[in-house]
Amino acid sequence: MAIWDLVRVEVYKMYKSKMTIQLIIVSPLIAAMIAFQGSDKEFVPNHQWLTPLVLMCFMHSLFLLPLFTGVLASLSCKHEHDNGGWRRFLTLPVKRSQVYLSKFITIILCTACIQLLFFISWILVGKVTGYTDPMPLFKMTGIVVSGWIATWPIAAFMLFMATKFTSFGAVLVINVICTLPNLMVVNSERFNPWYPWVQPFLGMMPQNDGIFQFLFFTPTTLLITVLGSFIFFFLSGLTYFKHKAI
Numbered sequence: 481m482a483i484w485d486l487v488r489v490e491v492y493k494m495y496k497s498k499m500t501i502q503l504i505i506v507s508p509l510i511a512a513m514i515a516f517q518g519s520d521k522e523f524v525p526n527h528q529w530l531t532p533l534v535l536m537c538f539m540h541s542l543f544l545l546p547l548f549t550g551v552l553a554s555l556s557c558k559h560e561h562d563n564g565g566w567r568r569f570l571t572l573p574v575k576r577s578q579v580y581l582s583k584f585i586t587i588i589l590c591t592a593c594i595q596l597l598f599f600i601s602w603i604l605v606g607k608v609t610g611y612t613d614p615m616p617l618f619k620m621t622g623i624v625v626s627g628w629i630a631t632w633p634i635a636a637f638m639l640f641m642a643t644k645f646t647s648f649g650a651v652l653v654i655n656v657i658c659t660l661p662n663l664m665v666v667n668s669e670r671f672n673p674w675y676p677w678v679q680p681f682l683g684m685m686p687q688n689d690g691i692f693q694f695l696f697f698t699p700t701t702l703l704i705t706v707l708g709s710f711i712f713f714f715l716s717g718l719t720y721f722k723h724k725a726i
Contacts, residue, residue, distance in 0.1 A: 486574060486582035487589075493559055494552075494586055503551055504593045507544040511536035512601035516608070528611040529620065532602060533684070540598060541627050542662050542681040545591070549631045550655030552590045553638035554648055556583045561646045566726045576722045580643070584714065587635045588628070595628045619686065626683035626696045633676040633709040634658075640717030643724065673701050676709045 494500045515532035560566045569579065602620065637658075641651050658677050665675045672678050679701070686696045697706060 483578050483582055483585075486578055487585050490556065490582050490586035491589065494555060494590065497555055497558075500552065500555060500590065503548045503555075504590060505597065507540050507548060507594055508597035508601040510544065511540040511598060512605055514539055515602075515605045528613040529602075529606055529616055530686075532605045532609075533623065536598070536602065536605075537681055537684050541684045542666060542678070543659060545594065545627065545631060545680045546634050546662070546677045547655060547659045548594065549587070549591055549634045550638040550659070551652065552587050553583075553635055553642045554651040554655070556587055556639065557642040558648055561648070570726055577718060580639070580718050580721045584635060584639055587639060588632060591631045591635065592628055595624045598627075599624045622695060623684050623686060627680045629695070630676075630679035630683040630697075630706055633679070633706060633713055636710050636713035636717060637676070640713055640720065643717060643721050673698070674705055676705060679706055 515535045517535075560569055570576065599620065603615070606615065638651065638655055641654050645651050645654075661675070662678045662681065665672050665678045666681060672682060679697075682701070683696050683706075695702065
């Protein structure tokens with residue numbers, strides 16, 4: 481069975497869960513509502529389109545996006561944990577590495593949908609508010625993509641936890657424990673470049689020293705904290721899953 485066949489199976493299982501659709505919709509919706517309420521304020525002088533971003537990102541990328549990424553990872557394994565689903569799944573002619581990779585791809589596809597809806601919500605806020613400045617589509621796209629890439633380490637770690645623990649609640653508790661420190665870490669110049677859960681927020685707040693003015697990470701943060709922790713978490717989870725007794 482090809483990897484993309486497994487991805488289609490995983491996408492279908494996630495689609496059948498009503499919670500998945502709610503998770504994809506709710507954060508961009510809340511972000512848009514917050515932006516509309518503060519649409520009369522100007523947090524970024526002479527940059528109309530960045531003003532709603534400040535309002536939207538505080539709730540979306542600092543809390544809900546990393547939190548929901550973990551919940552999606554938990555949901556991706558819930559079906560297999562129930563009623564011995566892992567044994568039935570792994571009796572198929574598939575490799576464990578393919579199964580694990582297909583679940584990870586499905587999770588980041590879901591977070592990509594969240595970011596796409598955030599992007600649409602951002603545009604709607606600007607259009608309804610009546611912004612007259614030209615829409616900086618290139619920069620806006622880079623901000624959304626940066627936030628999406630920053631979810632990869634979180635998705636990798638939480639998928640590791642979701643395959644390790646059979647309890648859906650236990651994985652959620654771990655996810656909440658990892659997300660809650662964001663409010664303190666984001667205000668620390670010493671620690672915020674190294675904490676993976678705060679990177680979606682930092683990646684969506686454009687910096688002057690971003691890479692190519694598209695991915696809004698410093699080279700060190702992108703290579704070590706985002707890509708480095710992603711590779712470490714993913715390989716650790718994959719190694720555990722390949723040797724896990726089912």
